Amino acid sequence: MRHTISLLVENEFGVLSRIAGLFSGRGFNIESLCVAESLDPTISTMTIVTTGNDAILEQILKQLNKLINIIKVVDFKDIDYVSREMILVKVNAEEKTRAEILRIVEIFRGKIIDVSSRTYTIMITGDEGKLKAFLSLMKPIGIKELVRTGPIAMARGERMLKIKEQTEIKEEVNG
Amino acid sequence: MKRTGAQIFVESLKAEGIDTIFCYPGGATLNITDALTDISQIRQVVVRHEQAAVHAADGYARASGKVGVALVTSGPGATNTVTGIATACMDSIPMVIFSCQVNTMLIGNDAFQEADIIGITRPCTKHSYLVRDVKDLSKIIKEAFHIAESGRPGPVLVDIPKDVSSALGEFKYPERVHIRSYQPTYIGHPGQIKKAMRLMLHAKRPVLYTGGGVISSNASVELTKFAEALSIPVTNTLMGLGGIPGDHPLFLGMLGMHGTYAANMAITESDLIIAMGARFDDRATGKTDEFAPHAKIIHIDIDPTSISKNIKVDIPIVGDTRNVLMHMLKIVEEEKDAYKQHHNIAEWTGKINQWKKDYPLTYQKSDILKPQYVIERIFELTKGKAIITTEVGQNQMWTAQFFKFLKPRTCLTSGGLGTMGYGFPAAIGAQVAFPKSLVIDIAGDGSIQMNIQELATAVQYNLPVKVVILNNGFLGMVRQWQELFYEKRYTWTHLHSPDFVKVAEAYGAVGLRIETEKDVDKILKQAFKNNRPTFIDVHVNPEECVYPMVPAGASLKEMLLV
Ligand SMILES: Cc1ncc(C[n+]2csc(CCOP(=O)(O)OP(=O)(O)O)c2C)c(N)n1
Ligand SMILES: [Mg+2]
Numbered sequence: 001m002r003h004t005i006s007l008l009v010e011n012e013f014g015v016l017s018r019i020a021g022l023f024s025g026r027g028f029n030i031e032s033l034c035v036a037e038s039l040d041p042t043i044s045t046m047t048i049v050t051t052g053n054d055a056i057l058e059q060i061l062k063q064l065n066k067l068i069n070i071i072k073v074v075d076f077k078d079i080d081y082v083s084r085e086m087i088l089v090k091v092n093a094e095e096k097t098r099a100e101i102l103r104i105v106e107i108f109r110g111k112i113i114d115v116s117s118r119t120y121t122i123m124i125t126g127d128e129g130k131l132k133a134f135l136s137l138m139k140p141i142g143i144k145e146l147v148r149t150g151p152i153a154m155a156r157g158e159r160m161l162k163i164k165e166q167t168e169i170k171e172e173v174n175g
Numbered sequence: 176m177k178r179t180g181a182q183i184f185v186e187s188l189k190a191e192g193i194d195t196i197f198c199y200p201g202g203a204t205l206n207i208t209d210a211l212t213d214i215s216q217i218r219q220v221v222v223r224h225e226q227a228a229v230h231a232a233d234g235y236a237r238a239s240g241k242v243g244v245a246l247v248t249s250g251p252g253a254t255n256t257v258t259g260i261a262t263a264c265m266d267s268i269p270m271v272i273f274s275c276q277v278n279t280m281l282i283g284n285d286a287f288q289e290a291d292i293i294g295i296t297r298p299c300t301k302h303s304y305l306v307r308d309v310k311d312l313s314k315i316i317k318e319a320f321h322i323a324e325s326g327r328p329g330p331v332l333v334d335i336p337k338d339v340s341s342a343l344g345e346f347k348y349p350e351r352v353h354i355r356s357y358q359p360t361y362i363g364h365p366g367q368i369k370k371a372m373r374l375m376l377h378a379k380r381p382v383l384y385t386g387g388g389v390i391s392s393n394a395s396v397e398l399t400k401f402a403e404a405l406s407i408p409v410t411n412t413l414m415g416l417g418g419i420p421g422d423h424p425l426f427l428g429m430l431g432m433h434g435t436y437a438a439n440m441a442i443t444e445s446d447l448i449i450a451m452g453a454r455f456d457d458r459a460t461g462k463t464d465e466f467a468p469h470a471k472i473i474h475i476d477i478d479p480t481s482i483s484k485n486i487k488v489d490i491p492i493v494g495d496t497r498n499v500l501m502h503m504l505k506i507v508e509e510e511k512d513a514y515k516q517h518h519n520i521a522e523w524t525g526k527i528n529q530w531k532k533d534y535p536l537t538y539q540k541s542d543i544l545k546p547q548y549v550i551e552r553i554f555e556l557t558k559g560k561a562i563i564t565t566e567v568g569q570n571q572m573w574t575a576q577f578f579k580f581l582k583p584r585t586c587l588t589s590g591g592l593g594t595m596g597y598g599f600p601a602a603i604g605a606q607v608a609f610p611k612s613l614v615i616d617i618a619g620d621g622s623i624q625m626n627i628q629e630l631a632t633a634v635q636y637n638l639p640v641k642v643v644i645l646n647n648g649f650l651g652m653v654r655q656w657q658e659l660f661y662e663k664r665y666t667w668t669h670l671h672s673p674d675f676v677k678v679a680e681a682y683g684a685v686g687l688r689i690e691t692e693k694d695v696d697k698i699l700k701q702a703f704k705n706n707r708p709t710f711i712d713v714h715v716n717p718e719e720c721v722y723p724m725v726p727a728g729a730s731l732k733e734m735l736l737v
Contacts (some may be wrong), residue, residue, distance in 0.1 A: 010356060013305070018297060023296045055483070064482040066417060068302040071356040163355060 002031065003025075003057050004083060004153045006161055007046040007064065008072040011037055014068045019046070022067065028052065028060050032150025043071065045161065047152045069165055076153055083153040087123045088113075089135070092142035093120040101141060108134045119144060127151075180309040180340040184273075184343035187316040189216055190348035193244055195235060195607055196220070197228040201248020202288065203275035204695050206340035208588070220607055220636060223628040225252050227600035230257025230626070233268050234601030237587045238562055238644040242324050243270040249277055250288030253334075254295065258594055260330050261299035261533030265591025266414060267391060269328035271319045272300075276336040279307060284721040293334055301329030306336065309344035321352040327478040328391055359477060363494030363502060371449070371473045371490045372506050376513060378447035380469075380523045381407045382432065386459075387414030387590065388452015388476060394497035395419065395583040398451070401500050404507045406520060407449070408527050410438035411576055412459050415452070416586040421559070421579030427527065428536065431459040432571040432725045436534035437730040441527055442467050450474040452496040455485040456591070465730035475499045536576050537737055538719070546645045546715040548572070549576040552695050553615065553643065556590065556703065562605045564588065566598040566622030568652035570645045573723045574617045596625025599642060603629055606638040613641070613703055619674045620646040630682035633708035641702050642710045644675055647717045655720045659735075679710035689713040 009015050017033060023030050031049040038045040050060060057075065064073045068075035093101060093115070101120055124134055128151070133145065149153060155161070178186070184207055188196070195218040200208050211219060222228045225247045232243030247256055253274040263270050277286040293303045302322050304315045312335070319331040375381060389398050402409050402425050409419045410427040419426050428435030430442055434557040442448065450469045453459070463485055474488040475496055482491040492499055507514060538547045550573050559581040565588040567573040567590045580586045587605060589597040602616040623644050633640050650668040657665055676686030685707050689698045702709045723734040
């Protein structure tokens with residue numbers, strides 16, 4: 001099963017390697033990972049798409065939470081969310097296919113962002129289904145190269161990914 | 176007043192109340208080494224190999240409950256610590272390891288004695304820091320100690336470049352730490368605890384299965400009280416030994432691969448397992464599909480990742496073991512009447528006592544000296560009043576079986592990683608923490624050679640550690656598997672060892688030898704009171720096996736018995 005997870009992490013040196021290392025060291029899959037600074041420049045937001053059954057997902061979430069630099073972990077499993085990805089595709093653009101490509105790109109509200117005598121480079125954003133549909137239409141025309149950002153996600157409505165109220169540090173219980 | 180990073184480092188350790196460090200110098204430590212000149216509040220024990228510095232700090236931490244500290248140089252000094260750090264990480268031991276690093280400007284350039292120690296140790300530390308500016312140094316040190324000892328404890332590495340230790344800065348040690356992304360849960364959820372207690376009230380065949388978490392949260396008094404209050408039998412993991420006195424009538428012995436018959440059968444037939452500070456390691460559970468097939472499972476642990484990792488748990492309780500136990504004791508007290516009325520496990524207790532009687536831990540007596548006998552005698556002669564460390568292999572398992580650990584923090588052993596070479600330096604660390612206690616490393620002839628150079632440290636600092644080498648001429652535990660599962664092909668496992676008596680003497684320690692049963696008491700007594708570091712080379716039966724044994728991958732009830 002595929003899951004989308006969002007993280008708030010300290011915008012610090014080495015955090016990404018801790019996360020990547022956790023996934024590889026424990027044999028978890030990463031399908032995609034997107035990271036960049038958030039509204040608060042001390043924090044980065046990360047979206048990870050991973051696969052695994054419920055038990056594995058539970059471990060992934062717990063293990064991520066355990067990393068010291070991770071502030072918050074949210075699994076979108078039971079949350080209504082929106083998710084978008086951007087792709088760049090370079091396709092064959094011969095005399096006879098150019099018009100058709102333009103039309104399809106228009107329908108998908110994409111953009112041609114670079115042109116050469118034999119290629120178009122197209123930019124499209126959308127959810128998984130839309131991108132899949134677009135790529136299947138381009139396939140017979142001839143896809144030469146594909147680069148994807150991997151999805152980024154956000155909860156719908158007023159729900160937000162926030163740090164919890166700063167709680168007082170608990171006095172140590174151990175004598 | 177401006178101070179150098181090295182001085183700030185020293186002041187930070189003092190402010191943290193650190194009284195001992197285990198260390199080894201090099202070019203990159205020099206600023207700090209120099210700043211530690213004549214600092215008598217901090218005892219500086221210089222070892223002979225950095226792995227031993229970390230194990231010694233680990234032994235110091237396990238025995239005392241305080242955070243252990245090691246300090247090493249860059250490059251090879253740092254890489255030599257890896258086994259020690261991984262050992263501590265697996266067993267959740269609070270430690271801070273300071274590694275020195277090449278100048279910040281040189282990092283990444285393959286400079287002389289540069290190693291990316293943060294990268295190398297990332298998977299085996301709880302956390303790590305590279306100090307990039309002297310102004311962050313004291314804050315990082317404070318955080319490192321806080322992280323090491325709070326929550327589920329573990330080793331934290333702090334890498335200090337040489338230009339940071341020479342740079343000037345202000346010293347101000349933070350009074351408190353607040354890490355927004357790190358707030359361990361100590362208090363168990365009351366609703367979950369209530370649910371757990373309800374299960375316990377009606378259980379007919381309950382077992383407490385407890386691990387290192389009981390030791391690290393100092394919960395052994397509460398555990399014992401709780402077990403007594405409900406008469407629930409207790410089995411420990413290797414890491415949990417000493418959590419309840421080894422001679423307690425409710426104690427079943429260790430469970431798992433070399434656990435007792437009673438413990439493994441109790442788990443198998445139980446209808447309620449109450450796991451505390453244990454993590455269902457494969458050496459403890461055997462085949463997971465057949466682990467406690469009839470039982471509901473309650474799991475109390477401070478680390479959520481341990482819960483439902485290997486075995487699906489019915490009632491998880493995240494919290495500090497001691498805290499949760501205190502809460503549960505209160506409920507038992509409050510609901511005394513209900514317990515009197517409903518809680519009845521006499522039949523179960525009877526069954527367990529029968530198992531204990533029918534299948535006690537035992538071994539075949541013979542003319543050849545048996546290693547189990549030696550350990551029994553060590554227990555009797557010390558009356559259990561000793562800090563015991565072990566190496567890894569048969570020596571470790573026999574110690575776990577035949578030494579009845581009466582108190583927590585007296586069994587120091589590498590459980591999770593199973594590191595040969597751990598026991599001797601760990602004993603040195605424990606002896607530094609408790610100079611007046613009798614500290615004994617129960618060793619194998621293979622393992623002792625992995626850190627035998629620390630004899631020099633023991634002699635130099637006059638640490639009267641005793642090393643009892645159960646000399647069987649083999650890498651015994653591996654040989655046992657070859658005997659049982661590889662038709663006795665003893666490839667690689669036959670050992671040639673030096674004359675350990677002479678080795679000890681060459682280092683300036685005492686060397687003694689035991690070859691027959693009748694020498695055991697005499698020589699051990701002599702060793703225990705000579706107040707000097709001592710090796711006791713004990714020639715034991717070469718082909719003795721550890722029993723019971725649950726073959727790897729089998730279920731707990733499939734034990735090979737003596
Ligand atoms: C560093 C390390 N290397 C290898 C092993 C694998 N190993 C486990 S037990 C053992 C034999 C230990 O021999 P010895 O110290 O003589 O103890 P014995 O089993 O004979 O009591 C070996 C090689 C290990 N645990 N640790
Ligand atoms: Mg041996």
